[in-house]
Amino acid sequence: MKIKKFKPFQMFGITLKTLAATALVVGVTANATAETTGFYNGKTLEVLIPWTPGGGADQWGRYVAATIGPFLGKDARVQAVNRPGAGGVQGSNEFHLRTRSDGRTVLLQSAGQVFSFMYGSQGVRYDFREYEPIVGMAQGGVVYSRSDIGIESPMDLWEADNLIYGEVSPQAIGSMALAAFILLDIPHQVVFGYESRGPARLALEQGETNIDFQTTTPYSISVTPLIAQGLATPLFSLGILDSKGDLVRDPAFPDLPTVEEIYIQRFGESPSGVAWDAYKAVLAAGTIKMLWAKPDAPEASIEDLKAAFIQASSDENFMKESLIANGPYEWMIGQDAFNAMSASLNISEEALSFLREIFKKRYGANL
Numbered sequence: 001m002k003i004k005k006f007k008p009f010q011m012f013g014i015t016l017k018t019l020a021a022t023a024l025v026v027g028v029t030a031n032a033t034a035e036t037t038g039f040y041n042g043k044t045l046e047v048l049i050p051w052t053p054g055g056g057a058d059q060w061g062r063y064v065a066a067t068i069g070p071f072l073g074k075d076a077r078v079q080a081v082n083r084p085g086a087g088g089v090q091g092s093n094e095f096h097l098r099t100r101s102d103g104r105t106v107l108l109q110s111a112g113q114v115f116s117f118m119y120g121s122q123g124v125r126y127d128f129r130e131y132e133p134i135v136g137m138a139q140g141g142v143v144y145s146r147s148d149i150g151i152e153s154p155m156d157l158w159e160a161d162n163l164i165y166g167e168v169s170p171q172a173i174g175s176m177a178l179a180a181f182i183l184l185d186i187p188h189q190v191v192f193g194y195e196s197r198g199p200a201r202l203a204l205e206q207g208e209t210n211i212d213f214q215t216t217t218p219y220s221i222s223v224t225p226l227i228a229q230g231l232a233t234p235l236f237s238l239g240i241l242d243s244k245g246d247l248v249r250d251p252a253f254p255d256l257p258t259v260e261e262i263y264i265q266r267f268g269e270s271p272s273g274v275a276w277d278a279y280k281a282v283l284a285a286g287t288i289k290m291l292w293a294k295p296d297a298p299e300a301s302i303e304d305l306k307a308a309f310i311q312a313s314s315d316e317n318f319m320k321e322s323l324i325a326n327g328p329y330e331w332m333i334g335q336d337a338f339n340a341m342s343a344s345l346n347i348s349e350e351a352l353s354f355l356r357e358i359f360k361k362r363y364g365a366n367l
Contacts, residue, residue, distance in 0.1 A: 034307035039103065039300040040073035046105045047291065050091025050113060052084040056217060057110035060137070060289050063325050064108075067318060071308040087171075088113030089123055096126040101294040103301025106134060109292060114285040115171040118344050118352070119367045128292060129345050132302050135309045136290035136337030137329050138240040140250035141215035143177055144223060147233045149210045154235050154262045163188040166200040166209040170365035174200065176238055177213035179282040180259045182358055183275050184266065190363055198222075205231070213238075215287075216252050216327050236262050240329075241284050243336035245343060251328040277351040278358075280343040288341055309333050 049061040058080075065080040072078065083091030088110065095107040109128065116124050145151045151160055165181070165188055167174045174197055181188050188211065194200040197214055201222060204212040214223050226232035237250040239258030247260050259279065263271045271279070293302050312318040313331045322331070332340055359365045 034310035036071075036073055036304040036307045037300045038073055039298065039304045040076040042075045043073070043104065044077040044079055045072065046079050046081045047108055048091055048095050048099070048105055049080055049082050049108045050084060050088040050095075051082065051110065053082055056215065057108060057289060058082065060110075060326070061108040064291065067321065068308055068312060071311040071315070071318075072304060086123065087116060089116050089121070093123070093125045099294070101296040103293065103297040106291045106293050106305065107131070109288075109290040111173040111286045112171070114344055115175070118281065118285055118347055119171065119356075128341070130295055131292035132295050132297070133334055133338040133341070134291040134293055134302070134305045135334075136288050136332045136340055137326060138242075138288045138332075138340055139216050139327060139329050140238050140240045140252065140287055141176070141213055142219050142223070142234055142237050142253055142256060143180065143211065143213045144227070144232050144234045145212070146204060146207070146210045147231055151233060151235065154257065155265065157184075157186050157235070158266075163211050164191060164209045165189070165211050165213075166191050166194050166203045168192070168194050168196060168200070170359050170363060170367055173197065173215065173286045174213050176282050176286040178359075178363075179279045179355075180238060182362070183259065183271060183279045184263060192363070192365070216250075220252075238283055238287070240287055241280065241340045241343060243330065243332045243339055245339045247280065247283070274348075274351050274354045277343070277348060278355045281347040281351055282344075282355070284341050284344040288337075290337055290341065306334050
C-alpha cells in the first residue's frame with residue numbers, strides 16, 4: 001500500500017529504528033487485530049474539519065483521510081471537508097445539529113473548539129461527552145527562551161528579569177504555556193494579540209519577547225535551527241497525557257523534563273490540587289486531536305472506524321508513515337482516547353473557577 005508522504009520528523013533525531021518502541025505504546029499492541037463488518041465498503045466517509053486548510057489540525061485530519069481508507073473497507077473512500085468559522089465552533093455546531101447519524105461523517109476535534117466547550121462559551125451547541133470517541137493523538141511542544149537573557153536551565157527561570165511571552169489570546173493553544181507558568185509560579189508578562197504562534201515566534205527572534213512555546217512541528221522546523229545557531233535555549237516540554245490520563249514525557253523530546261518534573265525539582269513534592277487539575281485540563285484541550293462519531297450512528301460504523309485504526313496501528317507501513325508525518329505519538333483508540341481527554345471534558349467547577357479567576361487577575365482576561 002502506497003501512502004502519501006508528509007513533513008518528516010527526522011530532524012528530531014527520530015529514526016525508523018524508533019518505530020519498534022513506538023508501536024508498543026500505541027493504544028493497541030502491535031499484535032492486535034480487528035475485523036471490519038464491511039459497513040464502509042464502497043462508501044465515502046467525511047472527516048469534518050472545522051478549520052481552514054493548512055493549519056495543524058487540518059494537516060492531521062487530511063493525513064487521516066489520506067491513509068485510513070484501505071483499512072476501513074473495500075473501495076472505502078475518505079474525504080476531508082473544511083467548515084471553518086468561530087474558532088472551530090461553527091463546524092462543530094454543524095456536526096451536532098445538521099449532520100445525519102448515518103455513520104458517514106466524523107468530527108475532528110482540536111484545541112479551539114475544546115477551549116470554547118470547556119469554558120462554556122456562548123454559541124457552543126456541541127458536547128463531546130455525548131459523542132463516541134474513535135481515535136486520538138496527543139502532540140506536545142516545548143517552552144524555550146532567547147539565549148541572550150542568560151537562562152541555561154529551567155531552574156534559572158525564577159531568577160530571570162522581565163520574562164515576556166507573546167500569545168494570541170487567553171483561549172489559544174499557547175495558553176498551555178500560561179497554565180504551566182501559573183502552576184510553576186514563574187514571574188512573567190504576557191503580550192496578547194499575535195495572529196498565531198508563528199508571529200509569536202518571530203517576536204522572540206526580533207527581541208520583542210524572550211520566552212516562547214511552540215508545538216512539535218513548528219518547533220522542529222523553525223526553533224531547532226535557532227538552537228543550533230545558539231540563539232535559543234530549550235527549557236522544558238509541557239508533557240503529554242497518555243491513554244490512562246497520566247502526564248508523561250513527550251516522546252518527541254525525551255531528553256526534556258516535563259512541567260511536573262520541574263515542579264518537583266522546584267518545590268520538592270509532586271503537584272496536586274486545583275492548579276494541577278487546571279493545568280492538565282488546559283494541556284488536554286491544547287494537545288489532543290481526536291475524531292468523534294455521533295453516538296446514535298449505526299453500531300457497525302463505529303465498530304469499523306475503531307477496527308480500522310486498530311488494523312492501521314498494527315501495520316508496519318502505516319506506522320512508519322505516521323512516525324514521519326506525526327512524530328512518535330500514540331494512536332489512542334476508543335476509550336483510551338477519551339481517558340486522555342477526560343481532564344478537559346470532565347474538568348471540575350473548582351478547577352474551572354480557578355482558571356477563570358487567575359486569568360482575570362493576572363492577565364485581565366475573561367475566559
